[in-house]
Amino acid sequence: MARSWSRLTLAGKILFTVIPILFVLTVGLVLLIVLAGKPIVDFLAANIWLVRFVVAATAILLMSVPTAFLIIYMEMKVIALMNLRIGPDRVGPFGSLLSVVHGLKVLMKEDFSPTGADRLVFTLAPVAVFMATIMALLVIPFAPGLFGADMNIGLLYLFAVSGLTVVGLLMAGWSSFNKYSLLGGLRSAAQVISYEIPLTLSVVGLLLLAGTMSLNQIVLLQGPHLVNGVATGGWFTDWFVFRQPLGALIFFIAATAEANRTPFDLTEADSEIVAGFATEYSGMRFGFFFFAEYVNVFVVSGLIVTLFFGGWNAPFPWPWPVSVGFDPGSLGIGLLLLIAIVPVVGTLILAAPFFLARSSLPAWQAIVIGFVLFNLLAIVAIAGWAFISFDWVAGLLWFLGKSYVFVFTFVWMRGTLPRVRIDQLMGFAWKWLLPASLLNLFVTALAIVVVHPK
Amino acid sequence: MIRLPGIGLVKGMGLTLRRFFEPKATIRYPEVRLDVPHKFRGRLQLLYDEYGTLKCETCFQCAQACPIECIDMGGMDTKGRYHIHWGAPETYGERRDESALRRSGRPVPDQAYEHFDPVEPGPVDAILARHDHDPKHMLQILEETQAAYGHLPVGALKLISQKTGAWYAMIYGTASYYRHLRFEPPVAEPLAAATAEARSGRETAYLAGLETSLAGSGKALRARRSAGAKAVPGPGTKRRGTPPGAGPARA
Numbered sequence: 269m270a271r272s273w274s275r276l277t278l279a280g281k282i283l284f285t286v287i288p289i290l291f292v293l294t295v296g297l298v299l300l301i302v303l304a305g306k307p308i309v310d311f312l313a314a315n316i317w318l319v320r321f322v323v324a325a326t327a328i329l330l331m332s333v334p335t336a337f338l339i340i341y342m343e344m345k346v347i348a349l350m351n352l353r354i355g356p357d358r359v360g361p362f363g364s365l366l367s368v369v370h371g372l373k374v375l376m377k378e379d380f381s382p383t384g385a386d387r388l389v390f391t392l393a394p395v396a397v398f399m400a401t402i403m404a405l406l407v408i409p410f411a412p413g414l415f416g417a418d419m420n421i422g423l424l425y426l427f428a429v430s431g432l433t434v435v436g437l438l439m440a441g442w443s444s445f446n447k448y449s450l451l452g453g454l455r456s457a458a459q460v461i462s463y464e465i466p467l468t469l470s471v472v473g474l475l476l477l478a479g480t481m482s483l484n485q486i487v488l489l490q491g492p493h494l495v496n497g498v499a500t501g502g503w504f505t506d507w508f509v510f511r512q513p514l515g516a517l518i519f520f521i522a523a524t525a526e527a528n529r530t531p532f533d534l535t536e537a538d539s540e541i542v543a544g545f546a547t548e549y550s551g552m553r554f555g556f557f558f559f560a561e562y563v564n565v566f567v568v569s570g571l572i573v574t575l576f577f578g579g580w581n582a583p584f585p586w587p588w589p590v591s592v593g594f595d596p597g598s599l600g601i602g603l604l605l606l607i608a609i610v611p612v613v614g615t616l617i618l619a620a621p622f623f624l625a626r627s628s629l630p631a632w633q634a635i636v637i638g639f640v641l642f643n644l645l646a647i648v649a650i651a652g653w654a655f656i657s658f659d660w661v662a663g664l665l666w667f668l669g670k671s672y673v674f675v676f677t678f679v680w681m682r683g684t685l686p687r688v689r690i691d692q693l694m695g696f697a698w699k700w701l702l703p704a705s706l707l708n709l710f711v712t713a714l715a716i717v718v719v720h721p722k
Numbered sequence: 723m724i725r726l727p728g729i730g731l732v733k734g735m736g737l738t739l740r741r742f743f744e745p746k747a748t749i750r751y752p753e754v755r756l757d758v759p760h761k762f763r764g765r766l767q768l769l770y771d772e773y774g775t776l777k778c779e780t781c782f783q784c785a786q787a788c789p790i791e792c793i794d795m796g797g798m799d800t801k802g803r804y805h806i807h808w809g810a811p812e813t814y815g816e817r818r819d820e821s822a823l824r825r826s827g828r829p830v831p832d833q834a835y836e837h838f839d840p841v842e843p844g845p846v847d848a849i850l851a852r853h854d855h856d857p858k859h860m861l862q863i864l865e866e867t868q869a870a871y872g873h874l875p876v877g878a879l880k881l882i883s884q885k886t887g888a889w890y891a892m893i894y895g896t897a898s899y900y901r902h903l904r905f906e907p908p909v910a911e912p913l914a915a916a917t918a919e920a921r922s923g924r925e926t927a928y929l930a931g932l933e934t935s936l937a938g939s940g941k942a943l944r945a946r947r948s949a950g951a952k953a954v955p956g957p958g959t960k961r962r963g964t965p966p967g968a969g970p971a972r973a
Binding site for chain 2: 346349350351352353354357680681683684685
């Protein structure tokens with residue numbers, strides 16, 4: 269058995285493991301549905317929140333992977349371009365798969381715990397950091413109707429959960445049995461706790477204006493909304509950044525520190541304390557820290573966009589969704605014929621110019637080109653149709669676009685700014701950001717009392 | 723320039739953003755290869771012939787061609803007589819000639835040798851005998867040698883060094899310390915007298931001219947001086963913009 273196993277190729281090993289598992293799962297699922305289908309469906313229908321939670325958690329876990337890969341790639345590429353280098357350009361188009369390769373490499377490395385480390389805490393620390401970040405992602409509204417949970421205390425939840433990151437970092441720093449790690453952990457604790465205060469206070473003014481803590485409601489307030497039954501707004505002037513400029517600035521700075529990004533990346537100052545709390549970590553545990561860091565960058569960017577830059581709202585009145593006045597179902601049997609014929613005809617039509625123009629091209633190559641072109645066209649057409657017809661597609665694109673502008677800004681700052689000293693960091697938080705956020709809060713409150721006296 | 727807080731941050735961010743769009747310095751090496759520089763000679767390698775003998779015959783052509791003079795070498799000559807180890811890279815050119823001479827069997831000149839005229843050893847022997855060949859009387863010996871020859875020839879100093887056992891460098895140091903000891907024959911007297919006379923003649927003429935001009939128009943001269951002081955730079959002020967050769971010629 270062992271010998272025949274070792275003779276299998278990698279693909280054989282994977283298939284050999286996966287196929288029985290799939291088989292067992294399928295049979296089990298069929299049996300489950302046959303034997304206990306009705307009660308389960310009834311239960312799920314009665315507790316739809318459970319389904320929603322599972323789907324949302326899965327979706328967010330799944331989307332965090334490409335997000336982190338994309339941001340890591342951005343970081344490598346953008347900083348390289350700013351250094352007059354080319355950066356990654358070997359794996360994939362323009363090196364875009366390099367972060368995937370990094371991920372695989374990290375997966376294959378030895379998972380090592382140092383002697384004297386507190387094994388349990390050491391193992392749990394990356395999980396804690398990662399979970400805190402992922403949980404923060406759960407309440408961010410990506411698009412109309414596309415969010416994990418619309419809590420009425422969404423912002424409070426977000427601050428509470430993102431504060432949990434520091435617990436993970438402290439766990440990592442303490443359990444590593446290493447002075448660099450401990451220093452990194454202590455630094456991160458001091459830093460995150462200090463910046464938590466201006467971060468939270470800078471948003472309080474916005475909360476006074478919005479009157480709600482639900483992130484979804486805050487986004488809706490910045491978009492087109494009904495005033496006395498008339499739809500108004502929709503322009504970018506409704507964004508809170510224009511009513512809370514100081515708050516937005518403080519939030520941006522404090523969020524940079526909260527995400528441990530340059531110039532506030534003292535937590536893992538590579539040149540001073542090796543890698544901070546992550547010094548003793550290797551393999552995928554180390555990978556999880558970085559994973560969490562980059563997802564955190566996205567969370568922070570998304571949060572800035574949600575709170576101050578209109579979330580998924582377009583910066584101008586958005587004419588869509590437009591319902592396309594065409595129902596494919598009305599074609600009847602013709603629809604089936606269309607589905608069968610259009611790809612073939614489209615492929616042939618697109619292949620024809622290549623075949624006719626270049627006599628040296630074999631027919632099969634022309635057909636392959638035509639097939640690829642047809643698929644590209646079909647994808648573009650379907651995406652365009654979705655973009656026009658569903659407001660959540662456009663909303664998601666707007667949200668991601670705005671978020672990645674801020675992700676780019678974070679990377680840009682990392683490519684530019686030097687790291688601040690720890691005392692400068694603390695002095696800035698307590699002497700400047702805290703009074704400024706308090707000032708912002710009082711001025712906002714005063715303005716509300718003056719403009720809308722109850 | 724008003725210093726706004728945070729202007730440095732904005733400037734830095736602007737710089738990196740400009741760099742972001744500038745052409746990049748990286749060369750994708752295996753695909754793109756730069757042209758090899760004109761003087762590139764590749765990797766240095768000592769080659770052996772089919773009998774396993776080093777092909778290098780210490781001709782120093784590579785050392786001479788080396789632009790940064792990093793090549794040093796040692797070896798045997800073709801007759802197997804000398805083991806030569808080569809020294810400072812500045813001397814590669816000369817040493818290559820020396821190697822060629824040695825290979826041809828001709829005598830090789832000593833680079834450190836300086837020619838000096840031979841002296842008549844009689845007076846030196848007499849002086850040294852008088853002082854019992856004692857290096858402690860070096861000053862008297864040197865004074866008497868100078869009295870005998872008119873100056874201190876190198877040959878005489880070498881002879882003293884040989885006879886007394888004192889180092890030539892110490893004798894030279896003693897001789898060069900005292901003003902009245904000289905290594906060259908004294909300059910002919912009449913010439914010096916003539917130049918001194920000529921100089922004093924010119925000086926007296928100049929002083930006389932000055933005297934007459936001061937007596938004639940003292941006031942006018944003083945007025946001209948004060949007016950021209952601003953326009954004409956004096957000898958003490960710095961001249962700007964004119965190259966050092968462009969000023970009035972030095973006396």
